[in-house]
Amino acid sequence: MSPRLAAALATCGAWAIDPRPAGEPRVLRPLPGGESNESWLLAWGDTRLVLRLDGLDPATPGLDRAEEVTLQGAAAAVGLAPQPRFGGADFLVSDYVGDDPAEDGAGPDPADAVARARLLRAIHALQVPARRLAPAAYLAACEARAGAVPPALPALARVHCAALAAPGDAPVLCHNDLTAANCLRHRGRLLAIDWEYAALGSRWLDLARAAGDSAAAVAAYLQRTPTRAERSALAAARALLPYLDALWYALHGRAGTVDWPAVTRALETADD
Template structure:
């Protein structure tokens, strides 16, 4: 964990704290919050804990242009407001797209961040009940963007993807053809983006939220968290409120294969010095395993 902020991030943070009168707080703040500690930092963004009047907030500052990763901060802000009203996310207090800053309430984490599959399925169901938006997850565009970037910047990585590109394209077409009505999805609801606070399970980091297939969302959770088959069965039972059919399992596998490819392509599109050989090998292996299961 970094102990200091890059100079550019520090300047943006100070500007956001200087605009504390514009934060949407009840009761209104009577002074600028003070920096308490850095919560997370990296290439994409930095999160800093600040506090005043016995209240704490998380200030997130963009490290790179979010549009480079297909992220629309205005859509995120609008969706986050709806999610917070439904008690599914921390309450947003301030948004400044010019600074690349978002401020939300800080949710103190419980000491034990357990994995409760029933609570997870319930959270998914509640998210999918939120109002749909005009913004839709465009997986085809995202895949094409990653492919183009990797082909241009990392030929070795491009070669690594070749055995799967045609198969993924076929499965993606099947997924698109069988897709029903879309719902509002978080689209990145991995365990790292879920938090128990005060006995409630919340969803964090809504930057990829958009209208999408609920089966893509389920595939992200099942494959992103490496759930076992019994665990996946339990999640589907709680989510569907019945046993999943054979066709539904096949649909989950198809979306899982597309997700695993997307996960690997995203990783390969990062700067080379950020890549880890062990993590790369793991993602490659899991993609191959899902393809074998789908082809069996």
């Protein structure tokens, strides 16, 4: 057992579980998935928990570990996320939920963009105080730390940031990474995990990530066809996503894996 995992387990007396299980939590096995973090399945009496050890610098732009617990807890209260039980400086303990139809019953498939869009609509409806994560400010913070970025890209990206807002838009609570890997099926519902980048922000960036290029998912989110202005905002969001991803990889020492020409093409050729 690593020292970090042992130190996290040692805080179990502060975990918000009532009644407190007998004995001490035990590590059962590592859980798959995660670009940067590592997760462990725990047993504490009859309770199953997930302990996530964070793998990113807490000063990473956009990241807020303390607020993650609050926002995930608000989502859990209405059945949109697993219940968090404790947030440490570099780890999070949450209820374990499976993703096994035999155990949890038939339910939405995390790989289904329409199902993710419906979950996202419910997340965006949450009225929870949160910090604002403005796209242009986030890009600036990432660019300042990412190192070499093709010089034309920041200005191109800012054009799309300005195009993100459709008439009448207001910031909503965004998950900001609602991919299939960050959704789990549980008891006939889809739940969102990994709320570390959650904040008030652009619904269109969040929807572009969750829906991909699925027109059916966009319609499921809006519960109608999009207007011309909404299509333009969504096109701007889709153009920005490859750049956001490229900056994330560059920030974490993986700039060599980025296809910068493809990122440039996405920013240059966006349309609605």
